Amino acid sequence: MKKTANSNMYEEATDFVWRTFDAHLSGRRAGLWCVVSEKPLGDVARGAILSSAAALGFGEDACTFVALAPNDDPAETSAPTSHMDGNDLFTLMEGVDPLRVVATDTAAAQALAAAYGQPAVPGEHGRLFGRDIVAFHRFEDLLDDATHKQKAWALLKKLPRLDQN
Numbered sequence: 001m002k003k004t005a006n007s008n009m010y011e012e013a014t015d016f017v018w019r020t021f022d023a024h025l026s027g028r029r030a031g032l033w034c035v036v037s038e039k040p041l042g043d044v045a046r047g048a049i050l051s052s053a054a055a056l057g058f059g060e061d062a063c064t065f066v067a068l069a070p071n072d073d074p075a076e077t078s079a080p081t082s083h084m085d086g087n088d089l090f091t092l093m094e095g096v097d098p099l100r101v102v103a104t105d106t107a108a109a110q111a112l113a114a115a116y117g118q119p120a121v122p123g124e125h126g127r128l129f130g131r132d133i134v135a136f137h138r139f140e141d142l143l144d145d146a147t148h149k150q151k152a153w154a155l156l157k158k159l160p161r162l163d164q165n
Contacts, residue, residue, distance in 0.1 A: 010097070013094075014029055014095060014096065017091070017096055020092075021066075021092050023070035024066055024070055024084055024092070025064065025065065025092075026064075026067075027046075027061075027063045027064045028061050028062065029064070031062055032098055032099045032100065032162070033062050033063045033064070033101070033102060034063075034066060034093060034096050034101050035063050035066065035101075035102045036066045036068070036089075036101065036111070036112060037065070037104040037105055038068050038107035038108055039067055040067040040069075041104060042140060044140070045104065045140045046065065048139075048143055048149075049063055049102060049139075050063055052153065056159060057161045066084075066089075066096075068084045068089070068107065070083070086114045089115040090115040090116065093116075099131065099132075100133070100160075101120075101128055101131050102135075102136075102139075102159075103120050103133065103135035104136050104139035104140070105136060105137065105138050106122050106135075106137050106138070108135070109122050109135035112128060112133070112135075116128050116129055123135070123136070125155065134155050134156060134158055134159055
């Protein structure tokens with residue numbers, strides 16, 4: 001891809017990440033939220049995350065979704081597919097450079113903790129290289145009833161609103 005005079009290092013990093021890890025990525029190319037899961041999230045969970053991001057001032061299209069296990073549909077990807085290791089996850093995260101991080105399951109929290117050498121504890125709010133993070137044991141399971149949804153929302157609300165930066 002030919003770079004224009006207006007391209008910058010952030011665009012180049014984003015292009016590299018999407019070329020290299022396209023089997024693991026969906027959503028916005030340069031998301032303000034990076035949502036990491038062991039496997040691709042279902043539509044209900046994606047919708048809940050997108051609604052939460054919008055409610056916290058980030059807009060309706062704020063999320064880059066990362067699946068540690070690749071998308072198995074060859075029509076949707078051109079890159080070879082394999083499970084991401086810690087170095088790949090670190091490279092991907094730094095290339096996307098989000099403001100907020102959500103680990104939707106224990107495997108994603110563990111992978112992020114290993115990649116960064118910092119804790120990402122399910123059920124808690126924390127920091128990951130200066131970024132706010134919340135982690136869940138299994139976000140999708142929390143969407144099955146109203147009480148659990150409220151618990152998920154309470155944790156997501158611990159992420160600072162965009163206007164609080």
